[in-house]
Amino acid sequence: MTPWPTVVAVAVLSFALKAAGPVALGERELPPRARVVIALMAPALLAGLVTVGVAGDRWRTVDPALLAALTAVPLLRWCRLPMPAVLVGAAVLAAVVRRLTT
Structure with a gap:
Protein backbone atom coordinates (compact mmCIF):
# COMPACT_ATOMS: atom_id res chain seq x y z
CA MET A 1 0.00 0.00 0.00
CA TRP A 59 14.43 9.27 25.92
CA ARG A 60 17.21 6.68 25.63
CA THR A 61 19.33 8.54 23.10
CA VAL A 62 19.43 12.06 24.51
CA ASP A 63 22.40 13.98 23.09
CA PRO A 64 23.77 16.23 25.87
CA ALA A 65 25.48 18.56 23.38
CA LEU A 66 22.29 19.14 21.42
CA LEU A 67 20.30 19.55 24.61
CA ALA A 68 22.75 22.18 25.88
CA ALA A 69 22.65 24.06 22.58
CA LEU A 70 18.85 24.06 22.49
CA THR A 71 18.77 25.32 26.06
CA ALA A 72 21.24 28.09 25.25
CA VAL A 73 19.23 29.50 22.35
CA PRO A 74 16.31 30.97 24.34
CA LEU A 75 18.66 32.15 27.07
CA LEU A 76 20.86 33.99 24.59
CA ARG A 77 17.80 35.46 22.84
CA TRP A 78 16.53 36.59 26.24
CA CYS A 79 19.79 38.52 26.59
CA ARG A 80 18.79 40.30 23.35
CA LEU A 81 21.70 39.01 21.33
CA PRO A 82 21.29 39.06 17.55
CA MET A 83 20.39 35.76 15.92
CA PRO A 84 23.82 35.16 14.31
CA ALA A 85 25.48 35.56 17.72
CA VAL A 86 22.91 33.20 19.26
CA LEU A 87 23.60 30.54 16.65
CA VAL A 88 27.37 30.85 17.04
CA GLY A 89 27.07 30.73 20.83
CA ALA A 90 24.86 27.63 20.72
CA ALA A 91 27.23 25.92 18.28
CA VAL A 92 30.25 26.70 20.44
CA LEU A 93 28.47 25.42 23.53
CA ALA A 94 27.48 22.22 21.71
CA ALA A 95 31.07 21.70 20.59
CA VAL A 96 32.41 22.22 24.12
CA VAL A 97 29.86 19.86 25.67
CA ARG A 98 30.50 17.25 22.99
CA ARG A 99 34.25 17.51 23.60
CA LEU A 100 33.79 17.15 27.38
CA THR A 101 31.43 14.18 27.12
CA THR A 102 33.46 12.09 24.63
Missing part, protein backbone atom coordinates in the same frame (compact mmCIF):
# COMPACT_ATOMS: atom_id res chain seq x y z
CA THR A 2 1.36 3.42 -0.90
CA PRO A 3 1.28 6.41 1.45
CA TRP A 4 -0.21 8.73 -1.18
CA PRO A 5 -3.89 8.29 -0.20
CA THR A 6 -2.94 9.28 3.33
CA VAL A 7 -0.94 12.28 2.12
CA VAL A 8 -3.86 13.44 -0.03
CA ALA A 9 -6.33 12.94 2.83
CA VAL A 10 -4.17 14.96 5.22
CA ALA A 11 -3.78 17.73 2.63
CA VAL A 12 -7.55 17.89 2.03
CA LEU A 13 -8.27 17.88 5.77
CA SER A 14 -5.68 20.62 6.35
CA PHE A 15 -7.21 22.76 3.61
CA ALA A 16 -10.69 22.23 5.02
CA LEU A 17 -9.60 23.21 8.53
CA LYS A 18 -7.85 26.34 7.26
CA ALA A 19 -10.91 27.32 5.25
CA ALA A 20 -13.31 26.69 8.16
CA GLY A 21 -12.07 29.67 10.18
CA PRO A 22 -12.79 32.43 7.66
CA VAL A 23 -16.07 30.76 6.66
CA ALA A 24 -17.24 30.57 10.28
CA LEU A 25 -16.10 34.06 11.29
CA GLY A 26 -16.92 36.01 8.15
CA GLU A 27 -15.96 39.65 8.71
CA ARG A 28 -15.74 39.43 12.51
CA GLU A 29 -12.48 39.74 14.43
CA LEU A 30 -11.26 37.11 16.84
CA PRO A 31 -11.24 38.10 20.51
CA PRO A 32 -7.76 39.13 21.74
CA ARG A 33 -7.49 36.11 24.03
CA ALA A 34 -8.19 33.71 21.14
CA ARG A 35 -5.57 35.46 18.99
CA VAL A 36 -2.98 34.97 21.75
CA VAL A 37 -3.80 31.27 22.05
CA ILE A 38 -3.61 30.77 18.29
CA ALA A 39 -0.31 32.65 18.11
CA LEU A 40 1.18 30.37 20.78
CA MET A 41 0.06 27.12 19.16
CA ALA A 42 2.81 27.04 16.52
CA PRO A 43 5.71 27.58 18.98
CA ALA A 44 4.24 24.97 21.33
CA LEU A 45 3.94 22.44 18.51
CA LEU A 46 7.47 23.19 17.35
CA ALA A 47 8.80 22.78 20.90
CA GLY A 48 7.08 19.41 21.17
CA LEU A 49 8.49 18.24 17.85
CA VAL A 50 12.00 19.39 18.77
CA THR A 51 11.76 17.68 22.16
CA VAL A 52 10.70 14.40 20.59
CA GLY A 53 13.41 14.72 17.93
CA VAL A 54 16.13 15.45 20.49
CA ALA A 55 15.07 12.89 23.05
CA GLY A 56 14.91 10.03 20.60
CA ASP A 57 13.16 6.76 21.19
CA ARG A 58 11.77 6.81 24.72
Whole structure:
Protein backbone atom coordinates (compact mmCIF):
# COMPACT_ATOMS: atom_id res chain seq x y z
CA MET A 1 0.00 0.00 0.00
CA THR A 2 1.36 3.42 -0.90
CA PRO A 3 1.28 6.41 1.45
CA TRP A 4 -0.21 8.73 -1.18
CA PRO A 5 -3.89 8.29 -0.20
CA THR A 6 -2.94 9.28 3.33
CA VAL A 7 -0.94 12.28 2.12
CA VAL A 8 -3.86 13.44 -0.03
CA ALA A 9 -6.33 12.94 2.83
CA VAL A 10 -4.17 14.96 5.22
CA ALA A 11 -3.78 17.73 2.63
CA VAL A 12 -7.55 17.89 2.03
CA LEU A 13 -8.27 17.88 5.77
CA SER A 14 -5.68 20.62 6.35
CA PHE A 15 -7.21 22.76 3.61
CA ALA A 16 -10.69 22.23 5.02
CA LEU A 17 -9.60 23.21 8.53
CA LYS A 18 -7.85 26.34 7.26
CA ALA A 19 -10.91 27.32 5.25
CA ALA A 20 -13.31 26.69 8.16
CA GLY A 21 -12.07 29.67 10.18
CA PRO A 22 -12.79 32.43 7.66
CA VAL A 23 -16.07 30.76 6.66
CA ALA A 24 -17.24 30.57 10.28
CA LEU A 25 -16.10 34.06 11.29
CA GLY A 26 -16.92 36.01 8.15
CA GLU A 27 -15.96 39.65 8.71
CA ARG A 28 -15.74 39.43 12.51
CA GLU A 29 -12.48 39.74 14.43
CA LEU A 30 -11.26 37.11 16.84
CA PRO A 31 -11.24 38.10 20.51
CA PRO A 32 -7.76 39.13 21.74
CA ARG A 33 -7.49 36.11 24.03
CA ALA A 34 -8.19 33.71 21.14
CA ARG A 35 -5.57 35.46 18.99
CA VAL A 36 -2.98 34.97 21.75
CA VAL A 37 -3.80 31.27 22.05
CA ILE A 38 -3.61 30.77 18.29
CA ALA A 39 -0.31 32.65 18.11
CA LEU A 40 1.18 30.37 20.78
CA MET A 41 0.06 27.12 19.16
CA ALA A 42 2.81 27.04 16.52
CA PRO A 43 5.71 27.58 18.98
CA ALA A 44 4.24 24.97 21.33
CA LEU A 45 3.94 22.44 18.51
CA LEU A 46 7.47 23.19 17.35
CA ALA A 47 8.80 22.78 20.90
CA GLY A 48 7.08 19.41 21.17
CA LEU A 49 8.49 18.24 17.85
CA VAL A 50 12.00 19.39 18.77
CA THR A 51 11.76 17.68 22.16
CA VAL A 52 10.70 14.40 20.59
CA GLY A 53 13.41 14.72 17.93
CA VAL A 54 16.13 15.45 20.49
CA ALA A 55 15.07 12.89 23.05
CA GLY A 56 14.91 10.03 20.60
CA ASP A 57 13.16 6.76 21.19
CA ARG A 58 11.77 6.81 24.72
CA TRP A 59 14.43 9.27 25.92
CA ARG A 60 17.21 6.68 25.63
CA THR A 61 19.33 8.54 23.10
CA VAL A 62 19.43 12.06 24.51
CA ASP A 63 22.40 13.98 23.09
CA PRO A 64 23.77 16.23 25.87
CA ALA A 65 25.48 18.56 23.38
CA LEU A 66 22.29 19.14 21.42
CA LEU A 67 20.30 19.55 24.61
CA ALA A 68 22.75 22.18 25.88
CA ALA A 69 22.65 24.06 22.58
CA LEU A 70 18.85 24.06 22.49
CA THR A 71 18.77 25.32 26.06
CA ALA A 72 21.24 28.09 25.25
CA VAL A 73 19.23 29.50 22.35
CA PRO A 74 16.31 30.97 24.34
CA LEU A 75 18.66 32.15 27.07
CA LEU A 76 20.86 33.99 24.59
CA ARG A 77 17.80 35.46 22.84
CA TRP A 78 16.53 36.59 26.24
CA CYS A 79 19.79 38.52 26.59
CA ARG A 80 18.79 40.30 23.35
CA LEU A 81 21.70 39.01 21.33
CA PRO A 82 21.29 39.06 17.55
CA MET A 83 20.39 35.76 15.92
CA PRO A 84 23.82 35.16 14.31
CA ALA A 85 25.48 35.56 17.72
CA VAL A 86 22.91 33.20 19.26
CA LEU A 87 23.60 30.54 16.65
CA VAL A 88 27.37 30.85 17.04
CA GLY A 89 27.07 30.73 20.83
CA ALA A 90 24.86 27.63 20.72
CA ALA A 91 27.23 25.92 18.28
CA VAL A 92 30.25 26.70 20.44
CA LEU A 93 28.47 25.42 23.53
CA ALA A 94 27.48 22.22 21.71
CA ALA A 95 31.07 21.70 20.59
CA VAL A 96 32.41 22.22 24.12
CA VAL A 97 29.86 19.86 25.67
CA ARG A 98 30.50 17.25 22.99
CA ARG A 99 34.25 17.51 23.60
CA LEU A 100 33.79 17.15 27.38
CA THR A 101 31.43 14.18 27.12
CA THR A 102 33.46 12.09 24.63
